[in-house]
Amino acid sequence: MSRSGQRRVTAYDIAYKLGIAQSTVSRALNGSKNVSPAMRQRVLLAAKELNYSVNQTAARLRTKSTRTLALVVLHRPDEGPTEINPFYFSLLGCVGASAAARGYDLLVSFQDVGGPMFGYYEDSRQADGLIVIGSSQNEDAWRYFKGIADDGYAVVFFGSPYATETAIRADNRTGGAMAAQHLIDQGCRKIAYIGPLPPAQQQFEARYAGFAEALSNQGLIPVSARFPADGSKEEQGAAAIDDLLANHPDVDGIFAVTDLFAIGALQRLQARGIDVPGQMALVGFDGIRAGLYAYPTLTTIEQDLGRAGEMLVDHVIAAIDDRTPSSAFVPVNLQIRGSSRR
Amino acid sequence: MSRSGQRRVTAYDIAYKLGIAQSTVSRALNGSKNVSPAMRQRVLLAAKELNYSVNQTAARLRTKSTRTLALVVLHRPDEGPTEINPFYFSLLGCVGASAAARGYDLLVSFQDVGGPMFGYYEDSRQADGLIVIGSSQNEDAWRYFKGIADDGYAVVFFGSPYATETAIRADNRTGGAMAAQHLIDQGCRKIAYIGPLPPAQQQFEARYAGFAEALSNQGLIPVSARFPADGSKEEQGAAAIDDLLANHPDVDGIFAVTDLFAIGALQRLQARGIDVPGQMALVGFDGIRAGLYAYPTLTTIEQDLGRAGEMLVDHVIAAIDDRTPSSAFVPVNLQIRGSSRR
DNA sequence: TTGAAAGCGGTACCAT
DNA sequence: ATGGTACCGCTTTCAA
Numbered sequence: 001m002s003r004s005g006q007r008r009v010t011a012y013d014i015a016y017k018l019g020i021a022q023s024t025v026s027r028a029l030n031g032s033k034n035v036s037p038a039m040r041q042r043v044l045l046a047a048k049e050l051n052y053s054v055n056q057t058a059a060r061l062r063t064k065s066t067r068t069l070a071l072v073v074l075h076r077p078d079e080g081p082t083e084i085n086p087f088y089f090s091l092l093g094c095v096g097a098s099a100a101a102r103g104y105d106l107l108v109s110f111q112d113v114g115g116p117m118f119g120y121y122e123d124s125r126q127a128d129g130l131i132v133i134g135s136s137q138n139e140d141a142w143r144y145f146k147g148i149a150d151d152g153y154a155v156v157f158f159g160s161p162y163a164t165e166t167a168i169r170a171d172n173r174t175g176g177a178m179a180a181q182h183l184i185d186q187g188c189r190k191i192a193y194i195g196p197l198p199p200a201q202q203q204f205e206a207r208y209a210g211f212a213e214a215l216s217n218q219g220l221i222p223v224s225a226r227f228p229a230d231g232s233k234e235e236q237g238a239a240a241i242d243d244l245l246a247n248h249p250d251v252d253g254i255f256a257v258t259d260l261f262a263i264g265a266l267q268r269l270q271a272r273g274i275d276v277p278g279q280m281a282l283v284g285f286d287g288i289r290a291g292l293y294a295y296p297t298l299t300t301i302e303q304d305l306g307r308a309g310e311m312l313v314d315h316v317i318a319a320i321d322d323r324t325p326s327s328a329f330v331p332v333n334l335q336i337r338g339s340s341r342r
Numbered sequence: 343m344s345r346s347g348q349r350r351v352t353a354y355d356i357a358y359k360l361g362i363a364q365s366t367v368s369r370a371l372n373g374s375k376n377v378s379p380a381m382r383q384r385v386l387l388a389a390k391e392l393n394y395s396v397n398q399t400a401a402r403l404r405t406k407s408t409r410t411l412a413l414v415v416l417h418r419p420d421e422g423p424t425e426i427n428p429f430y431f432s433l434l435g436c437v438g439a440s441a442a443a444r445g446y447d448l449l450v451s452f453q454d455v456g457g458p459m460f461g462y463y464e465d466s467r468q469a470d471g472l473i474v475i476g477s478s479q480n481e482d483a484w485r486y487f488k489g490i491a492d493d494g495y496a497v498v499f500f501g502s503p504y505a506t507e508t509a510i511r512a513d514n515r516t517g518g519a520m521a522a523q524h525l526i527d528q529g530c531r532k533i534a535y536i537g538p539l540p541p542a543q544q545q546f547e548a549r550y551a552g553f554a555e556a557l558s559n560q561g562l563i564p565v566s567a568r569f570p571a572d573g574s575k576e577e578q579g580a581a582a583i584d585d586l587l588a589n590h591p592d593v594d595g596i597f598a599v600t601d602l603f604a605i606g607a608l609q610r611l612q613a614r615g616i617d618v619p620g621q622m623a624l625v626g627f628d629g630i631r632a633g634l635y636a637y638p639t640l641t642t643i644e645q646d647l648g649r650a651g652e653m654l655v656d657h658v659i660a661a662i663d664d665r666t667p668s669s670a671f672v673p674v675n676l677q678i679r680g681s682s683r684r
Numbered sequence: 685t686t687g688a689a690a691g692c693g694g695t696a697c698c699a700t
Numbered sequence: 701a702t703g704g705t706a707c708c709g710c711t712t713t714c715a716a
Contacts, residue, residue: 006494011709022710023687023688023689023710054709055403058467058711059709061397061691061694068449080439080648084435086632089431089435090424092434093426093452096450106451107448108450110435124396234635290428293609293632293635294635294636295637306422365694366701366703368694368695369701374696378702396693399692399693400695404694
């Protein structure tokens, strides 16, 4: 049962009990210096006794500040909440941790890029700033949120397809190069790429560019796997293996642009009796935990999600405070595991 | 840059532009029947032109309703945001979807059961109700939130250790029995249980009870795996395999109380060269997506998380509306996959 | 250092 | 059907 019937205790109740003005209660509770220590103690005590807590709604109306951040997680129409890439859930967790550390609440909404979007949390005074994460080929969705940013609101993106001023993204190019170099170091000589080509998303494009460049520095040319454009990433990864095995039997190393592609690939390699990493070494990208559950465990370019969460939160807060917006790269590092360790 | 410098458009601006009273604007926007269709159109149009949206802070102060739900995800002190059981992230996603479908916003916070907790969102008028999910052996954390519920606030738990009136939980007993029956059907005759014993959490207790009962109905007695109390669930699952192989070499089927135990067990079985499902069949519980990435893929008792999300949201809303609180069971179903299909 | 009072931007009651 | 007005519970001047 809720307490809806009962009157909640207000600052006036404390003032009345103490025989002082309500404004003094407010000052005492907000750490104003214009309150005697003795008075502050009395107020604090009374507040505890009466079980008082500030009505944030009223405070927010008055201060025009919500101390709340909105996080929008974009997902595909054909993806249910349980099918969202675990990478984004982890990122969500990290954003939550950072927001809490900075004293902000976090409003979360999952938005299907096929349906209506909402991002004007600032207009309706539900949040001071907005963080947009999630994957989507759907340009419209990104455009919608970019429009909000262009309107002058505090918005920060993770991995948007645009080179926005306020976007946080992994150091994709470096990561792609690390993957290539690692495969070369493991003795691979014919190395393939699994991922959409041409890479629709800016993130993937950078990963591919770094990968291809590192290969060409060693005189190697990347092979590209073909696979259908529809289906889940895992299914696409599996299909890519079928293509490689059929059309490029000499491939001995693979860089998958995302762990989910890699996991699908790994399963298909397993099913087809290919020895990993013996016959085929594989490196993914993201560092999702499920990579540890795959067989063999997945080597990957891990994104530092803790940092990513901090950066996203710090950058929106900076935008809220009207400081100069900026973009930044999240550091990545190579996690060598079973799928490539020879 | 944020818009903090600019004055936002209010209902008064619309009223002024139209030469009407602000209260009429409010009525028109809130679908009051005491507004002529013509007037409503004018207001709607003007609102669109001026790019107006209702200041929710003010509306909430007046109506004493936030249309917001708070979701607290409990996690262990040694667990970072990226290490939280993916099950809870999926549940979070489902709660988010249901909340949105009911017209509620969702405030999310991750709380470390070792640190200070916060759940008085209702007192501070940040949310109308509270949903608590997450795993924890830490009684203190649960007790804290139970205290809030006992204070008469709208709180609903998922899988709390208490038999609270307002708790949603999987049909654990049935699920445990299904797992046992399935293993028997697959021809297993010496079946082990991997999970904490005695099961500290009420959820696990019910799963074990259903499992053990189904076995005894067939004249079978469950074997229990021993493992250290610390470490991750995956590590514990692996350690349990070591124990079984050493002390109960005749075991040919395993029920792991949680998928993460099962995945750890699967990896250790793999590493020790045991054929799964040939020599050893394995069934988990939860239905996390990572079970599909394991090798072989994990048979599991899947919880219907979509329903769980709906039930949690509907039950808090019911509590908010002062309707009688109640608890309910989330349906489970057996997902037969590689780890048990013989 | 404290008190009085003016809003913040809506909603809802009471007139008309 | 519409206008006028009293709040909702705070924060923040302005006076004293």
